[in-house]
Amino acid sequence: MPNDLLLSIRDLHTWFELRRWGFVRVGFVHAVDGVDFDLHRGEAVAIVGESGCGKSTLAKTILGLHLPRQGEIIFDGKPVRGREDLRWYRARVGYIQQDPYGAVPPFMRVQRILEEPLIINGIGPKDERVGRIRTALEDVKLTPVDDFLPRFPHMLSGGQQQRLVIARAMILQPQLIVADEPVSMLDASVRVEILQLLRGLQERYGLSVIYITHDLSTVRYFCERVCVMYGGLIIERASMADLLRTPRHPYTQALLAAIPDPDPANAHRLRDVPSGEPPSLLHPPAACRFHPRCPSFMPGICDIHVPKDFEPSPGQHVLCWLYDDTGLVAPSSTKRA
Amino acid sequence: MTPTPSETFVIENLRLYFRTHQGPVQAVDGVSLTLGRGRTIVVVGESGCGKTSLGRAILRLLPRNVQTYSGSVWLNGVDVMALPEEQFRQQVRWTQLAWVPQGAMNALNPVIGIGDQIAEALLAHQQADNPLSARRAVEEGVGQVGVPLDFLDRYPFELSGGMRQRLVLAMALITHPDVIVLDEPTSALDVLTQANIMNVLKTIKRSTDTRFILITHDIAASSELADDAAVMYAGQFVEVSGADQFYREPLHPYSQALMASVPALRGDKRLAAIPGQPPSLINPPTGCRFADRCPARFSKCSEEPPLFPVGGRLVKCWLYEERAHAE
Numbered sequence: 169m170p171n172d173l174l175l176s177i178r179d180l181h182t183w184f185e186l187r188r189w190g191f192v193r194v195g196f197v198h199a200v201d202g203v204d205f206d207l208h209r210g211e212a213v214a215i216v217g218e219s220g221c222g223k224s225t226l227a228k229t230i231l232g233l234h235l236p237r238q239g240e241i242i243f244d245g246k247p248v249r250g251r252e253d254l255r256w257y258r259a260r261v262g263y264i265q266q267d268p269y270g271a272v273p274p275f276m277r278v279q280r281i282l283e284e285p286l287i288i289n290g291i292g293p294k295d296e297r298v299g300r301i302r303t304a305l306e307d308v309k310l311t312p313v314d315d316f317l318p319r320f321p322h323m324l325s326g327g328q329q330q331r332l333v334i335a336r337a338m339i340l341q342p343q344l345i346v347a348d349e350p351v352s353m354l355d356a357s358v359r360v361e362i363l364q365l366l367r368g369l370q371e372r373y374g375l376s377v378i379y380i381t382h383d384l385s386t387v388r389y390f391c392e393r394v395c396v397m398y399g400g401l402i403i404e405r406a407s408m409a410d411l412l413r414t415p416r417h418p419y420t421q422a423l424l425a426a427i428p429d430p431d432p433a434n435a436h437r438l439r440d441v442p443s444g445e446p447p448s449l450l451h452p453p454a455a456c457r458f459h460p461r462c463p464s465f466m467p468g469i470c471d472i473h474v475p476k477d478f479e480p481s482p483g484q485h486v487l488c489w490l491y492d493d494t495g496l497v498a499p500s501s502t503k504r505a
Numbered sequence: 506m507t508p509t510p511s512e513t514f515v516i517e518n519l520r521l522y523f524r525t526h527q528g529p530v531q532a533v534d535g536v537s538l539t540l541g542r543g544r545t546i547v548v549v550g551e552s553g554c555g556k557t558s559l560g561r562a563i564l565r566l567l568p569r570n571v572q573t574y575s576g577s578v579w580l581n582g583v584d585v586m587a588l589p590e591e592q593f594r595q596q597v598r599w600t601q602l603a604w605v606p607q608g609a610m611n612a613l614n615p616v617i618g619i620g621d622q623i624a625e626a627l628l629a630h631q632q633a634d635n636p637l638s639a640r641r642a643v644e645e646g647v648g649q650v651g652v653p654l655d656f657l658d659r660y661p662f663e664l665s666g667g668m669r670q671r672l673v674l675a676m677a678l679i680t681h682p683d684v685i686v687l688d689e690p691t692s693a694l695d696v697l698t699q700a701n702i703m704n705v706l707k708t709i710k711r712s713t714d715t716r717f718i719l720i721t722h723d724i725a726a727s728s729e730l731a732d733d734a735a736v737m738y739a740g741q742f743v744e745v746s747g748a749d750q751f752y753r754e755p756l757h758p759y760s761q762a763l764m765a766s767v768p769a770l771r772g773d774k775r776l777a778a779i780p781g782q783p784p785s786l787i788n789p790p791t792g793c794r795f796a797d798r799c800p801a802r803f804s805k806c807s808e809e810p811p812l813f814p815v816g817g818r819l820v821k822c823w824l825y826e827e828r829a830h831a832e
Contacts, residue, residue, distance in 0.1 A: 218695040218696065218697065219695055325782060355551045355552050355722065356551070356722065356723075356724065356763065356766045356767055357762070357763065357766045357778055357779035358778065359766070360768070360776045360777065360778040361778035363776075364776070364778065382695065382696065383696075383768075384696075384770060385725070385768040385769060385770040386768045388768065389768060389776055412770070412771070422697065423696060423697065424770070425700075426696045426697050426699070426700035427696055427700075427725075427770050428700075428703075428725045428726055428728060428729055429725055429728075429769045429770055429771055429772070430724050430725045430727075430728045430752050430764065430767055430769070431728055431752055432728055432731070432748045432749040432751070432752045432753065434728045434729045435707070435729060435730055435731055435732070435748065438704045438707055438708070439700045439703070439704060441697055441700045441701045441704060442697065445665050445667070446695075
């Protein structure tokens with residue numbers, strides 16, 4: 169179903185140049201280093217990873233806030249390249265920021281905050297704009313609407329601020345929403361509310377959503393598919409159910425084992441945690457980026473050959489030599505794969 | 506409660522109110538707890554429920570706008586709340602009662618080397634005679650939290666968040682205190698780092714008889730360390746219970762709602778949000794403070810419930826009045 173595809177990303181690289189004394193180039197931070205990614209219409213996909221794995225950079229590159237060094241973003245069948253494309257593209261993509269209070273101008277009232285994107289995109293007259301603002305506020309359940317329109321952001325609670333940010337992301341009736349850690353700053357009780365709200369809007373409007381998070385336990389309630397990122401790469405892609413049942417990549421396995429559920433038995437056992445730290449993206453480890461910490465490290469393979477995309481079960485993709493069924497790389501081989 | 510055997514750590518009726526323009530904020534309002542040797546209690550609650558203020562009140566780390574500060578904290582048979590400030594500083598804080606602050610990884614002094622910083626605690630509290638013996642003690646303490654010794658000559662900015670967190674923990678442990686208050690020790694850390702720190706804490710807990718008071722909003726993570734659990738709401742404990750019973754079957758309607766809002770990775774739990782907002786601590790409701798949001802409220806809730814003892818647990822809810830009387 170080719171026209172079912174809303175967004176596809178091909179071989180995306182976003183690097184940041186690192187300079188010393190302002191002019192000597194020291195190197196590049198390989199924040200996103202070769203990501204391929206497809207998103208269908210009406211689908212919610214999560215991108216999960218630890219801090220520093222490049223997930224926020226990926227989100228911002230998808231939004232067009234960072235320019236990729238290499239690679240292509242194809243939205244609705246059209247590649248997004250120049251400034252004109254970006255303008256067209258950004259009107260169709262909504263962004264939900266992590267810190268709601270930092271994301272809205274504190275000196276504007278709710279009405280103005282929501283009207284701004286409409287004015288910029290030349291939507292009018294005023295009556296139509298106000299109508300849209302009211303619908304958006306009702307959608308995010310900031311009701312009664314008239315109470316909220318004249319308020320300033322500091323007069324809203326954290327949950328209400330996040331609803332406002334969601335309303336702003338929805339106001340241009342986008343086809344795609346990128347939500348970067350939308351609930352990580354909120355209390356547990358409010359978190360659920362916001363996730364349910366987002367899920368409801370997604371189903372109602374047939375939105376595609378990219379949900380960026382470090383918290384795998386919230387993904388289940390929101391997304392069907394998950395991508396796990398490590399060291400600037402998506403190392404495993406699967407449906408949430410498959411990922412929970414049979415995590416394939418050793419990193420995914422470690423991540424799942426490290427997440428506690430509320431259970432008194434937790435206090436009586438230690439967790440298996442791989443030693444070491446996430447890799448530096450300035451000088452990422454050669455070949456597989458997880459090999460220095462990997463419990464199943466195979467010397468001569470994992471540190472020499474870049475792992476390819478294997479599909480150990482239908483729909484589950486993993487970048488790991490453990491699932492090599494082609495026998496391309498034998499331990500003795502020194503050829504670069 | 507009468508003065509206690511020296512073996513337990515007891516807090517009685519602790520109150521901490523802050524003075525503001527709108528009136529006193531009742532951040533901690535009559536909290537009592539008892540903690541046996543080597544046990545850990547977790548204090549869970551939403552932001553703004555007063556759990557950090559509780560930690561600070563135990564350590565007497567108070568801001569300037571305190572209106573009321575009362576109650577007693579019994580440690581080794583002494584009411585440390587009654588001690589003058591200077592004596593408290595010299596004999597209690599950090600020697601007997603240590604503190605791991607929130608965002609501990611930013612609590613280190615950026616211009617002093619790690620090793621010197623940790624040694625300072627020993628020297629300031631006369632637990633080491635000279636810098637050399639302090640250094641030896643530091644090396645032992647740092648080994649305990651799993652940090653390589655060559656990190657001791659580095660500065661905080663050279664280390665990752667998880668390493669810094671361990672070092673702050675080592676600083677708190679270095680004087681062998683009786684009680685350590687941990688305020689959100691893992692909330693700013695990644696999942697794997699968090700699991701790592703929890704492993705360190707569990708190992709320390711097994712090998713020493715230090716008591717921990719773990720303050721957190723993360724219920725899933727709290728279960729990693731808990732012997733007992735206390736739920737805090739609007740400045741008060743609404744449930745105090747053994748961990749085994751608490752995580753399986755919370756009693757107070759607020760605890761139940763809180764537990765239902767925690768996403769679980771395994772199993773197929775349905776999530777439910779808690780409607781409404783926590784009350785203002787400036788003018789808290791006169792009856793049960795959770796009544797406005799409670800699905801089980803009835804006429805009696807307009808009076809303030811006491812903590813009812815139910816099967817060895819304490820619940821501040823009228824629903825358990827009969828069960829408490831039957832026992």
